[in-house]
Amino acid sequence: MIGAIPGVEVGAEFEDRTALREAGVHLPTQAGICGRAETGAESVVLNGGYPDDIDGGDTVLYTGAGGQNADGRHDRHQALTRTNLALVTSLRLGLPVRVIRGSRLGGPLAPTTGYRYDGLYRVASYWPQTGVDGFRIWRFRLERISASGVLYRAPADARRVAEPSLFEIGEPAPRVEATVSRVVRDTAVTREVKRLHRFRCQMCGARVETPSGPYAEAAHIRPLGRPHDGPDVLANVLCLCPTHHAAFDLYGVGVAEDGRLFGLPGELRTLAVHPLDAGCLAYRRELFDAAQAEAARRAA
Amino acid sequence: MIGAIPGVEVGAEFEDRTALREAGVHLPTQAGICGRAETGAESVVLNGGYPDDIDGGDTVLYTGAGGQNADGRHDRHQALTRTNLALVTSLRLGLPVRVIRGSRLGGPLAPTTGYRYDGLYRVASYWPQTGVDGFRIWRFRLERISASGVLYRAPADARRVAEPSLFEIGEPAPRVEATVSRVVRDTAVTREVKRLHRFRCQMCGARVETPSGPYAEAAHIRPLGRPHDGPDVLANVLCLCPTHHAAFDLYGVGVAEDGRLFGLPGELRTLAVHPLDAGCLAYRRELFDAAQAEAARRAA
Numbered sequence: 031m032i033g034a035i036p037g038v039e040v041g042a043e044f045e046d047r048t049a050l051r052e053a054g055v056h057l058p059t060q061a062g063i064c065g066r067a068e069t070g071a072e073s074v075v076l077n078g079g080y081p082d083d084i085d086g087g088d089t090v091l092y093t094g095a096g097g098q099n100a101d102g103r104h105d106r107h108q109a110l111t112r113t114n115l116a117l118v119t120s121l122r123l124g125l126p127v128r129v130i131r132g133s134r135l136g137g138p139l140a141p142t143t144g145y146r147y148d149g150l151y152r153v154a155s156y157w158p159q160t161g162v163d164g165f166r167i168w169r170f171r172l173e174r175i176s177a178s179g180v181l182y183r184a185p186a187d188a189r190r191v192a193e194p195s196l197f198e199i200g201e202p203a204p205r206v207e208a209t210v211s212r213v214v215r216d217t218a219v220t221r222e223v224k225r226l227h228r229f230r231c232q233m234c235g236a237r238v239e240t241p242s243g244p245y246a247e248a249a250h251i252r253p254l255g256r257p258h259d260g261p262d263v264l265a266n267v268l269c270l271c272p273t274h275h276a277a278f279d280l281y282g283v284g285v286a287e288d289g290r291l292f293g294l295p296g297e298l299r300t301l302a303v304h305p306l307d308a309g310c311l312a313y314r315r316e317l318f319d320a321a322q323a324e325a326a327r328r329a330a
Numbered sequence: 331m332i333g334a335i336p337g338v339e340v341g342a343e344f345e346d347r348t349a350l351r352e353a354g355v356h357l358p359t360q361a362g363i364c365g366r367a368e369t370g371a372e373s374v375v376l377n378g379g380y381p382d383d384i385d386g387g388d389t390v391l392y393t394g395a396g397g398q399n400a401d402g403r404h405d406r407h408q409a410l411t412r413t414n415l416a417l418v419t420s421l422r423l424g425l426p427v428r429v430i431r432g433s434r435l436g437g438p439l440a441p442t443t444g445y446r447y448d449g450l451y452r453v454a455s456y457w458p459q460t461g462v463d464g465f466r467i468w469r470f471r472l473e474r475i476s477a478s479g480v481l482y483r484a485p486a487d488a489r490r491v492a493e494p495s496l497f498e499i500g501e502p503a504p505r506v507e508a509t510v511s512r513v514v515r516d517t518a519v520t521r522e523v524k525r526l527h528r529f530r531c532q533m534c535g536a537r538v539e540t541p542s543g544p545y546a547e548a549a550h551i552r553p554l555g556r557p558h559d560g561p562d563v564l565a566n567v568l569c570l571c572p573t574h575h576a577a578f579d580l581y582g583v584g585v586a587e588d589g590r591l592f593g594l595p596g597e598l599r600t601l602a603v604h605p606l607d608a609g610c611l612a613y614r615r616e617l618f619d620a621a622q623a624e625a626a627r628r629a630a
Contacts, residue, residue: 084556091556110624122580155579158620159557166620169557238573239593240582241625256384256391257459257469272572273538279455280422282540293539320458320466324410325541 032072032125033150040149043141044130050075055147056130063095065116070125071153074117074172075145077132085139087174090129090151092117093161094168104163110242117170118242121153123221126175150175220248223267223304231271232299233283233291238271247275251285252310265307268298284318287311292318332372332425333450340449343441344430350375355447356430363395365416370425371453374417374472375445377432385439387474390429390451392417393461394468404463410542417470418542421453423521426475450475520548523567523604531571532599533583533591538571547575551585552610565607568598584618587611592618 035054044050047059056073057064065071076085080093094114099105108114120127132145151172161167229244230237238245249268252260260266268285270278274294277283283293287308290297300306335354344350347359356373357364365371376385380393394414399405408414420427432445451472461467529544530537538545549568552560560566568585570578574594577583583593587608590597600606 109627110621111628115628155553156621157553157558157617171555236573238577238580238582240577240580241621242580245576245580245582253455253457255471258457272576273536276545276572277538277540280538280540280542280545282538282545317457321410321456321541327409328411328415 032070033128034126035128038147040147042147044145044147046144050130050145055128056145061095061113063113063116065113065120065127067112067115067119069116070120070123071113071116071127073128073130075130075132076135077145078134078136078140080167085131085135085137087139089174090172092170092172094170097161097165097167104161104165104167107166108168110168114168115242117153118156121156121170122240122242122245123224124152124247125221126150126152127172129172129174148174217262219262219264219267223248223264223269226264226301226304227269227299230269230299231274232268233270233274233278233294235299236271245272246270247272249275249278251306252313258313260310260313261307263307264304266310268306281318281321284315284322285311286315292322332370334426334428338447340447342447344445344447346444347375350430350445355428356445361395361413363413363416365413365420365427367412367415367419369416370420370423371413371416371427373428373430375430375432376435377445378434378436378440380467385431385435385437387439389474390472392470392472394470397461397465397467404461404465404467407466408468410468414468415542417453418456421456421470422540422542422545423524424452424547425521426450426452427472429472429474448474517562519562519564519567523548523564523569526564526601526604527569527599530569530599531574532568533570533574533578533594535599536571545572546570547572549575549578551606552613558613560610560613561607563607564604566610568606581618581621584615584622585611586615592622 031054038053038055042053044053044055047056050056051059056075062075062077063071064073074092076083076090076092083093084091094108094110094117095112096114097104097106097108110118117127119125127150129148129151130145131140131148133141133143151174154171154173156168156170158166159169224246227246228237229246231246246269249270250260250262251266251268252258254260254262268278274283277293283291285291285298289300331354338353338355344353344355347356350356351359356375362375362377363371364373374392376383376390376392383393384391394408394410394417395412396414397404397406397408410418417427419425427450429448429451430445431440431448433441433443451474454471454473456468456470458466459469524546527546528537529546531546546569549570550560550562551566551568552558554560554562568578574583577593583591585591585598589600
């Protein structure tokens with residue numbers, strides 16, 4: 031299962047790997063990564079197994095699996111397959127990954143015994159690197175998802191100790207403070223709309239190809255959350271390329287109730303299995319029209 | 331000035347608007363928004379002036395300026411100009427906005443007296459709405475930027491009171507927990523590269539047009555932060571459309587040291603005033619080549 035496990039709070043502690051498995055938090059009792067290349071990673075355990083791992087609390091540099099001999103030393107290159115590729119899939123599809131810290135991790139962020147579920151992280155980037163043993167490893171930057179309601183905060187002291195190692199490089203303060211985000215939501219619905227359209231943009235037909243598979247974004251027509259309260263259903267979601275998603279969010283492109291596009295030639299590419307909700311389209315069109323009308327008024 | 335004011339910590343308190351002005355945190359002594367349409371908003375004050383404002387701590391629904399009579403009631407439509415348009419510019423350019431809370435805001439998040447600087451927020455979206463007085467207002471969703479080092483956390487009690495009003499709609503837990511982000515960094519350098527290229531993608535030449543101006547993203551060639559430690563300088567940054575930024579981050583497109591593109595026809599669009607660093611290009615190309623080689627290996 032991808033995402034939070036119902037009933038398991040951030041900060042929940044587990045005696046051992048069997049308890050983690052029984053709770054559904056992390057299924058394998060040995061492997062550090064749970065997941066499949068096709069569907070993405072479900073969870074990772076940070077337990078000090080890799081000399082290259084760096085744990086900064088909100089940001090974790092995590093090392094992929096494999097390439098090790100029985101002593102835990104790397105004696106060959108890691109491949110970007112299986113669970114390592116699963117983490118790339120999580121990045122490509124925008125899926126959250128559960129992070130668990132174990133006591134063997136050491137340092138101020140580790141639990142004193144057993145394991146602790148530390149919430150959902152996103153995979154922010156991945157890259158190859160030559161590890162301390164001289165072989166190629168694959169690394170993943172995991173960033174805690176800052177949903178205020180579920181944010182896990184390490185104790186202030188722990189953070190003070192742990193973070194400088196990650197953030198005191200270059201121009202830390204301005205860089206960190208200036209990080210802004212374009213939010214892409216992951217729900218069962220947004221995953222399904224990408225699958226249905228085979229990751230093709232419903233506005234331009236383009237598909238972003240990457241070495242780990244195609245990339246697309248899901249855009250809600252009537253936005254989620256207050257005050258819009260749009261429903262998280264397929265009929266309220268479009269599969270878009272990043273460019274048309276940004277343009278849609280900024281009212282640069284729009285869709286009429288009959289599928290005609292505004293700001294782009296032609297019509298929305300639709301599928302019989304993916305009809306759109308006329309009410310949601312009308313709601314969005316009002317926002318689009320108002321933003322465009324203000325631009326026309328300013329230009330006049 | 332856009333962004334954090336050096337020397338002013340998140341949580342800093344100010345006696346009155348004059349003190350805020352003298353510290354450079356919020357310059358106007360009356361207006362709630364400081365900023366210009368061309369360059370973006372610098373800061374906003376939440377002080378209970380608008381009956382439609384909703385303050386959820388990490389997420390603020392903020393109402394634009396204007397349309398009010400001397401009693402503070404809306405008696406005409408708000409225009410999307412001046413400081414209201416400045417907030418749209420901040421959204422379009424990905425600029426952070428300082429948020430200040432005043433005691434008249436009321437509720438658990440307000441300071442008991444005076445004003446408090448509560449850190450940097452991003453403008454996540456904007457839309458028109460009919461306000462409680464029956465006239466159109468422009469609204470802005472501000473979201474706290476979750477840079478761990480500068481995150482301001484309201485007391486646990488305050489959050490419990492304040493947040494349900496914002497988050498208890500629809501399917502709160504899965505929606506909030508599943509929010510993931512594509513990170514776009516804002517620095518003086520990323521702003522400059524967009525200006526130089528007039529918001530045109532250096533890979534495809536496309537420019538995202540919106541009713542408030544063009545949109546583009548800046549991509550670091552050699553990534554910032556550990557372990558890459560790429561420099562935040564113009565020679566290490568590209569101006570890209572959102573689609574090619576995503577493809578670049580996922581190693582779907584790349585650039586050779588001579589400007590030839592991989593994964594796309596043609597060459598990078600360059601400017602004499604914006605030469606690129608060969609070392610940074612070579613660093614990135616190694617990452618790209620390794621990711622592509624793994625894909626070829628899996629396919630073989």
